[in-house]
Amino acid sequence: MAELAGLEDPRFREVNEKHGDDHGVSLGKLRALAKRLKTQQELARRLWETEDTAARLLATLICRPKAFERDELDVMVRGARTPKVQDWLVNYVVKKGPHAEELRTAWFADPDPVVASAGWALTTERVAKKPEGLDLSGLLDVIEAEMKAAPDRLQWAMNNCLARIGIEHAEHRARALDIGERLEVLKDYPTPPNCTSPFAPLWITEMVHRRHDT
Structure with a gap:
C-alpha cells in the first residue's frame, strides 16, 4: 500500500x-x-x-x-x-x-444498472467469440428499447454490444446500424484523432472497412 x-x-x-x-x-x-x-x-x-x-x-x-x-x-x-x-x-x-456464463445470465437482468453492465460486457464477449445459442435479434430488441434511457455505464455496455453485433454478424449489420443512427447514443462523444468513435454506426463501419482492407 x-x-x-x-x-x-x-x-x-x-x-x-x-x-x-x-x-x-x-x-x-x-x-x-x-x-x-x-x-x-x-x-x-x-x-x-x-x-x-x-x-x-x-x-x-x-x-x-x-x-x-x-x-x-x-x-x-x-x-x-x-x-x-x-x-x-x-x-x-x-x-x-469457470463461472463466467452463469454470472453473465445472472447479471444481465440485474436491477442494479452497474451490475447489469457487467452482464452486458460478458454478453458482448460471447457475441464476438461464442455466439452459438445467443438470441442476437432479441439482444437488438432490448438495446433498441432500453439503451437510449439507460444510465451511463449500462448504456456504454449496451452500445458496445450493439457495435459488436454489427461488426461480427453481417446478417444483423443493417439493423444494428439503423438502431445506432436512430438512437444517436454517443454520437457527440469526444474522440481523439486517430481513435475510433464509440458511436456505433461509425465504429461498425470503420471496423468492417478495416477487415476488408486486410
Missing part, C-alpha cells in the same frame, strides 16, 4: 477522476508492479479488501481467476464502485474463470 501511495501522481488522478476513477497511479506502473509480484492469490484478496482503487486494480492483475467462487465474484462486482475496477474485474478475472 505504501508503494502504491508512492506511485500516486496528481495529474493522473485529475484525468482519472473525470472518468469516475479515484486513483492517480499510471496503469503502466501498476502492470509493472504486477509483473514483479507475479501471481499471489492471498495478497490479491487482501488488496481487494482495502477498497482502495489502485490496490483493487493491482489485485485483478495478480490473482488466480479460477480460485474465486461464484458468490465471491458476485459480491466483488457489486462492490467494485469505479468503472476501471469493474472493467478489469470482468475482463481479467470473471471472463477467465
Whole structure:
C-alpha cells in the first residue's frame, strides 16, 4: 500500500477522476508492479479488501481467476464502485474463470444498472467469440428499447454490444446500424484523432472497412 501511495501522481488522478476513477497511479506502473509480484492469490484478496482503487486494480492483475467462487465474484462486482475496477474485474478475472456464463445470465437482468453492465460486457464477449445459442435479434430488441434511457455505464455496455453485433454478424449489420443512427447514443462523444468513435454506426463501419482492407 505504501508503494502504491508512492506511485500516486496528481495529474493522473485529475484525468482519472473525470472518468469516475479515484486513483492517480499510471496503469503502466501498476502492470509493472504486477509483473514483479507475479501471481499471489492471498495478497490479491487482501488488496481487494482495502477498497482502495489502485490496490483493487493491482489485485485483478495478480490473482488466480479460477480460485474465486461464484458468490465471491458476485459480491466483488457489486462492490467494485469505479468503472476501471469493474472493467478489469470482468475482463481479467470473471471472463477467465469457470463461472463466467452463469454470472453473465445472472447479471444481465440485474436491477442494479452497474451490475447489469457487467452482464452486458460478458454478453458482448460471447457475441464476438461464442455466439452459438445467443438470441442476437432479441439482444437488438432490448438495446433498441432500453439503451437510449439507460444510465451511463449500462448504456456504454449496451452500445458496445450493439457495435459488436454489427461488426461480427453481417446478417444483423443493417439493423444494428439503423438502431445506432436512430438512437444517436454517443454520437457527440469526444474522440481523439486517430481513435475510433464509440458511436456505433461509425465504429461498425470503420471496423468492417478495416477487415476488408486486410
